[in-house]
Amino acid sequence: MVEPAAGPPPTAPAQAQAQPAIAVRGLRKSFGSKEAVAGIDLDIARGSLAGLVGPNGAGKTTSLSMMTGLLRPDMGTVTINGVSVWTDPVSAKAIIGVVPAEVRLFDRLSGEELLEYSGRLHGLPATDARARTQQLLDVLDLKDDAKRLVADYSTGMRKKAALGCALIHNPQVLFLDEPLEGVDPVSADVIRRLLARFAASGSTVLFSSHVMELVEQVCDHVSIINAGRIVVTGTTDEVRGGKTLQQAFIDLVGARGNDGEGLSWLGSSSG
Amino acid sequence: MxxxxxxxKLRLLGNAxxxxxxxxxxxxxxxxxxxxxxxxxxxxxxxxxxxxxxxxxxxxxxxxxxxxxxxxxxxxxxxxxxxxxxxxxxxxxxxxxxxxxxxxxxxxxxxxxxxxxxxxxxxxxxxxxxxxxxxxxxxxxxxxxxxxxxxxxxxxxxxxxxxxxxxxxxxxxxxxxxxxxxxxxAQVIPNMAEKGSLTAASFTGIDQWLRWxxxxxxxxxxxxxxxxxxxxxxxxxxxxxxxxxxxxxxxxxxxxxxxVTADTSTQSAAVRGAGTLPFPRSGLRGTVAARFWVYQRRDPSALIVWAITVIVSVVVSVSSLRGQGNPLGGVLLSAGFGGAFVGVFHSNAVGITGPAFLFEALALPDRRALRAWFAGQDQALALIGVPLVIVIPFLLAAITGHPLNGFLGVAVGLAAVGAGLALSNLFSAWLPYPVEKRAGSPTPRAVGGYTGQALVGTLGSMIGVAILVSPVVVGVALTGSAASAIRMPALLAAGALWGFALSAAGVAIAASAAEGKLPELVQLAARSKL
Known part of the structure; x- marks a missing residue:
């Protein structure tokens, strides 16, 4: 006897919708005897603005590098919208954008040339790349500095330029490593709004950070990584469990330091 | 104080x-x-x-x-x-x-x-x-x-x-x-001292103004x-x-x-000539060539490399210029060295590109794209290297009083540039190494632990160019009695074709070698400090 189906079979678009934008399984990486990433499983839904948080040295950058095809994992798989990053890099690289942590750009190009270069590298015709460059420079508030060399840019300007480069080919999934590190509040706000707008259009964003307030404000999904493992993952509300994200993070990862015992001379009242 | x-200071010296x-x-x-x-x-x-x-x-x-x-x-x-x-x-x-x-x-x-x-x-x-x-x-x-x-x-x-x-x-x-x-x-003084035209007496009276x-x-x-x-x-x-x-x-x-005026980070103006990138209609190859081309003009290291190439090309033929030795030999040697140096200085393209290579690697998914990357670099370098190996041999040939030798020099020079580019791509794919800029050193040098690769890349390019160019040199030597009207165009065409074929082969082999190890290349490039 055949069980009647509970409902109509899922259609192709519905299947695509159900499939996570980023699916990571058993990802591992060791450098010598140090295990930087010790087996990560992670699903990020489409249209999500997800944060990957963790203390320094937790494995955030290593994980993101492996997810974007820039560092070969020892083990594990990464699929982006159903495309395997490590077996089909051609298709995978076409649909992702990456802003690395240490933004090392071609700093002898001007900001304008850099964005055009990025667009053309990703296969855009030169005219389209130039048109999109102008629009991105405008949105990123870099128009006045468009003709200056990137070498002369401040940290915030470099981050914005890198973001422009990562967005110019309209990727489906955007990876950012510490996007607001060293960025002034005004530039940070520009980046934040751009990311929210990008995710609201159905694209997916995964960024690493250790600025909890930022993650709490903008992310709908949070994963906490510590010592190369994901210790908790879920919606932002689930992860913080009624506390601030900062407190939840410290509770999970553990506080460090001894509150400065032995510094009795420090402070005005010590004379 | x-x-x-x-x-x-002593502690800093000791810490070294x-x-x-x-x-x-x-x-x-x-x-x-x-x-x-x-x-x-x-x-x-x-x-x-x-x-x-x-x-x-x-x-x-x-x-x-x-x-x-x-x-x-x-x-x-x-x-x-x-x-x-x-x-x-x-x-x-x-x-x-x-x-x-x-x-x-x-x-x-x-x-x-x-x-x-x-x-x-x-x-x-x-x-x-x-x-x-x-x-x-x-x-x-x-x-x-x-x-x-x-x-x-x-x-x-x-x-x-x-x-x-x-x-x-x-x-x-x-x-x-x-x-x-x-x-x-280094070239002139020992020469003059040897010939006796420079002695201690030459300095007599030189301090007429130095004494003040x-x-x-x-x-x-x-x-x-x-x-x-x-x-x-x-x-x-x-x-x-x-x-x-x-x-x-x-x-x-x-x-x-x-x-009180330590910070100068905000004092900079727009760069001259900045705007859109060249070669808009040549696909990925043209795009990469555009970046390399801009860098040849704006990166001081690149300018220094070209200046050294020119100086070395001229200096190796000094004995010919001074009327000693074979005038043709000097021109051919100069052309060969010019081409070889194009290779030597670019035999670590990934390392020299540095951490920014990550940026390009994100758009280089397969062998075809890598071929475009290597060919793009060749295109930009050839745009400077080829005119150099045309102008310098003709100049030297004219100075030595045998202007026709210029054609032979160009034939060897074109083959040498092709060979240099081919070998630079091969070594870039086979033996990449991170580099760092050090004060006082004109070009970035290999970081500690990679000097072996740097040495193999440099010597390999020099020796490789010498071997690959030898058929053209042999051609020049064997056709000495042929009529110039036939000999010159034939040798020029042979040199150009041979150089082009070598560079094309270099691109193909380098791309297939780099294809499997792009992530490793990115990690190596990330360790460069420029």
Whole structure:
């Protein structure tokens, strides 16, 4: 006897919708005897603005590098919208954008040339790349500095330029490593709004950070990584469990330091 | 304060010995070199005794060393932390004790000591009598103090500029005339000395004007003391001392200013010629070529590399230019070297691109894209390399009085550029290594632990080009009796085709070699410090 189906079979678009934008399984990486990433499983839904948080040295950058095809994992798989990053890099690289942590750009190009270069590298015709460059420079508030060399840019300007480069080919999934590190509040706000707008259009964003307030404000999904493992993952509300994200993070990862015992001379009242 | 800064300098020098193997080796080599200079200089100056041109040669030597003190800190800015006033700007220090301290710190170390010991050679070479020896010792002290104060004044006055990108670029480009000067001297002076056209007597009278500069005054004071003119000797030294005081006062003022104007990061303007990138209709190859092309113009390292290529191409044919040796041989050698150097300097394209290679790697998913990347680089380099191997052989051929040899030189040059580009791509894919910019070095050098790869890349490119170009050279040699109207175009076409075929093969092989290891290339490039 055949069980009647509970409902109509899922259609192709519905299947695509159900499939996570980023699916990571058993990802591992060791450098010598140090295990930087010790087996990560992670699903990020489409249209999500997800944060990957963790203390320094937790494995955030290593994980993101492996997810974007820039560092070969020892083990594990990464699929982006159903495309395997490590077996089909051609298709995978076409649909992702990456802003690395240490933004090392071609700093002898001007900001304008850099964005055009990025667009053309990703296969855009030169005219389209130039048109999109102008629009991105405008949105990123870099128009006045468009003709200056990137070498002369401040940290915030470099981050914005890198973001422009990562967005110019309209990727489906955007990876950012510490996007607001060293960025002034005004530039940070520009980046934040751009990311929210990008995710609201159905694209997916995964960024690493250790600025909890930022993650709490903008992310709908949070994963906490510590010592190369994901210790908790879920919606932002689930992860913080009624506390601030900062407190939840410290509770999970553990506080460090001894509150400065032995510094009795420090402070005005010590004379 | 002075003692604290001297200890800081000695601690920094000592720490070099506890640092990486590379730093340790370079510190030990530098100390050995300083000792050798001390001994060599002492002996050279001492053996001038009884030489008619002794004072002239001493004045030239002293002036040359002062010039060295003036130039070297500009090139090695950033190497010695005590040279940059910005590192001390945060501390509550008064200018005068700070200036004394920095001066004392400058005087500590192997090189100032080597200068003092070497210069003391004049106590034997110039001084005659106890009083003259006494004057010589003071003259040496003042000469070294003059060098140090001068160097300090110039670096401090230019510190703001040297910390800015534009200033560092200019300082790097200053290496080009120095390299040209060095090559000319290295080629011409031994040659002249060998032929007897350069002797100690050639320097007689050279100090007609050098004698009025502080180093000249110091040298002449010893002669005055030796020839019974003690008052003149003392007067000369007094002038040197006065100059030092003025320089020190200027330096203290400039130091005071530098301490409150340390930040120059926001002083930059739009770059000339910035706008859209060239080659808009050539796909990925054109895109990559556009980036490399812009870099050849804007990156000082690239400009230095091309300048060295030109200088070496000309210098290797010096004997032909001077009428010795085979005129054709000189032109062919020059063309071959020109092409080989295009390869040598780009045999580590990924490492030289540095961490920004990540940016390109994100758009290089397969062999086809990698082929475009290597071919794009070739296109940009050929746009400069090919005109060079056309112009230089014709120029050299015209100078040697056999203009037709220019065609043969171009044939070899085109083959050599093709071979150089092919080998540079192969070594870039096979033996990539991270590089770092080091103060005083014209081009980025391999980071510690990768010197082997750098050596194989350099020698491999040179030897490889020599082998790959040999069919064209053999062609030139075997067709000597053929009619020029047939021989020249045939050899030109053969050289061009052979060069093109080699570069195309290089692109294909390099792309297939790089395909499987792109993530590893990205990680290596990320370790470059540019």
């Amino acid at each position: 002075a003692w604290l800064l001297v200890r800081l 010995l506890r640092s990486t193997t590379g730093a340790k080796v370079s510190f030990i080599l530098s100390t050995i070199f300083a000792a050798a200079v001390a001994v060599g200089l002492f002996i050279s100056l001492a053996t001038l005794r009884h030489n008619g041109a002794a004072v002239d040669l001493t004045a030239v030597t002293f002036t040359t060393f002062a010039f060295g003190w003036l130039i070297l800190p500009l090139l090695t800015f950033g190497l010695d932390a005590t040279l940059d006033p910005a590192t001390l700007a945060l501390y509550p220090l008064r200018t005068r004790p700070l200036a004394t301290g920095l001066l004392a710190a400058s005087a500590a170390g192997a090189w100032p000591a080597a200068n003092v010991i070497g210069d003391l050679g004049i106590t034997v070479g110039l001084a005659h009598g106890a009083f003259a020896v006494f004057i010589a010792v003071i003259a040496v002290g003042l000469q070294v103090l003059f060098c140090i104060t001068l160097a300090r004044l110039v670096t401090t006055a230019l510190a703001g500029l040297l910390r800015s990108r534009r200033g560092r670029d200019l300082a790097a480009l200053a290496l080009i005339p120095l390299f040209a000067l060095y090559e000319t001297f 500069l502080p180093p000249g005054l110091a040298a002449h004071s010893v002669v005055d003391a030796s020839t019974g003119h003690p008052a003149t000797a003392i007067a000369r030294l007094a002038i040197v001392a006065a100059v030092i005081v003025v320089l020190a006062a200027l330096w203290a003022r400039s130091l005071g200013r530098a301490l």
